[in-house]
Amino acid sequence: MSQATSKQHDPDMLDEYDFSKGVRGKYAERYHAGKNIIRLDDDVAEMFPDAKSVNDALRALGKIIAEHQQKTP
Secondary structure (H helix, E strand, O other): OOHHHHHHHOOOOOOOOOOOOOOOOOOHHHHHOOOOOOOOOHHHHOOOOOHHHHHHHHHHHHHHHHHHHHHOO
16 A cells, blocks of 8 residues: 555544654663653753652652642532
8 A cells, every 4th residue: 555545544644643753662661661761852851860759749749739638629
């Protein structure tokens, strides 16, 4: 099947999508190992030196959200 034919069959694939430099299966091993991969924007990543600091911040934020939701009627 040619590229033109496959584009016609998939309305979600827009012409501006370019996967020519994509690497097939780049994260497959991590995915199968059960790890979640999240890409942080550069400005956010600069705030956190490692995964532990990101997790600590998200846990703290989660507690704040939970407390706020309990207080809200």
